[in-house]
Amino acid sequence: xxxxxxxxxxxxxxxxxxxxxxxxxxxxxxxxxxxDALSFxxxxxxxxAGCVVLDVRLPGISGLELQQKLAARGxxxxxxxxxxxxxxxxxxxxxxxxxxxxxEKPFSDQVLLDQVQKAxxxxxxxxxxxAVTKVIVxxxxxxxxxxxxxxxxxxxxxxxxxxAAELSLADKTVEAHRARxxxxxxxxxxxxxxxxxxxxxxxxxxxxxxxxxxPHHPA
Numbered sequence: 001x002x003x004x005x006x007x008x009x010x011x012x013x014x015x016x017x018x019x020x021x022x023x024x025x026x027x028x029x030x031x032x033x034x035x036d037a038l039s040f041x042x043x044x045x046x047x048x049a050g051c052v053v054l055d056v057r058l059p060g061i062s063g064l065e066l067q068q069k070l071a072a073r074g075x076x077x078x079x080x081x082x083x084x085x086x087x088x089x090x091x092x093x094x095x096x097x098x099x100x101x102x103x104e105k106p107f108s109d110q111v112l113l114d115q116v117q118k119a120x121x122x123x124x125x126x127x128x129x130x131a132v133t134k135v136i137v138x139x140x141x142x143x144x145x146x147x148x149x150x151x152x153x154x155x156x157x158x159x160x161x162x163x164a165a166e167l168s169l170a171d172k173t174v175e176a177h178r179a180r181x182x183x184x185x186x187x188x189x190x191x192x193x194x195x196x197x198x199x200x201x202x203x204x205x206x207x208x209x210x211x212x213x214x215p216h217h218p219a
Contacts, residue, residue: 005120006030006050010040010066011082012059020053020082023109024116037061041069044077049127051100051119052079053112056090064090067097076126078119082107133203139185140200147184150177154190155197 007029009020017033024031030050034040037058052070056063067079081102083091091102100122101115143151146167153163164174187193 004030004049005123006032006048007116007120008040008044008050008052008077009033010035010037010052010058010063011055012036012057013055016055016082020112023112024053027113029116029120037063037066037069041066044070044075046074046076048075048077049120049123051077051116051123053116054079054081054094054099056081056083056087056094056102064094064097067094067099071098076123076130078122080112080115080119082112130203133199136185136196137200137203140197142184143181147177147181150174151181151185151193151197154178154181155194 007024009017009024009031011017011020011033012035014035017035021031021033032043034043038061040052041061054063054066058066061069063081070077070079078100079094079098081091081094081099082105083102084105088102088104091099091104095102100119103112103115140148149167150163153166158166160171160174160178163169164171167174169177181187182193185193185196187196
């Protein structure tokens with residue numbers, strides 16, 4: 001069960017952490033602050049909902065490294081970079097690595113609050129979509145190796161006769177496998193079966209990319 005949305009502030013400046021905490025709490029949001037990336041990593045997990053307000057320059061693990069470690073752990077909360085003028089090139093790199101936005105100091109309180117709310121909304125929608133996708137992936141994984149072989153060929157647009165020839169099966173056997181695939185995937189039509197399969201495959205590829213440290217853009 002995901003926790004209530006929380007804004008995680010990671011900044012090595014105590015005064016900045018206190019100021020941001022007061023500002024964000026003033027609109028009724030939960031806030032937890034951290035002085036460095038390591039303490040944040042030791043606290044956060046993939047079930048926690050919300051967003052991260054991150055100083056791009058941190059002692060030890062940098063903001064960019066922190067983004068990579070979060071992705072590798074499957075933690076997909078949107079990241080908002082707060083940066084000084086001299087850090088803008090680094091903030092741009094963080095954006096390219098998947099950060100939602102960067103806000104340059106000094107900034108308007110309302111601009112930050114608007115971005116925080118946007119990030120929380122994005123996180124909420126993304127979690128709902130991923131919950132649905134997770135169920136579809138689980139259905140895909142419930143298929144037997146033979147059923148997966150039949151499914152792959154159905155998705156390629158092949159008809160029963162072609163699939164039977166490729167797999168050295170009788171037409172009726174292929175039809176029986178396809179019927180079980182439809183049932184396990186809870187698909188009402190071939191078109192829906194294809195859509196569900198492509199959704200599951202895209203999710204698996206995204207997870208592999210995140211684990212390898214490739215950029216992830218919040219859904």
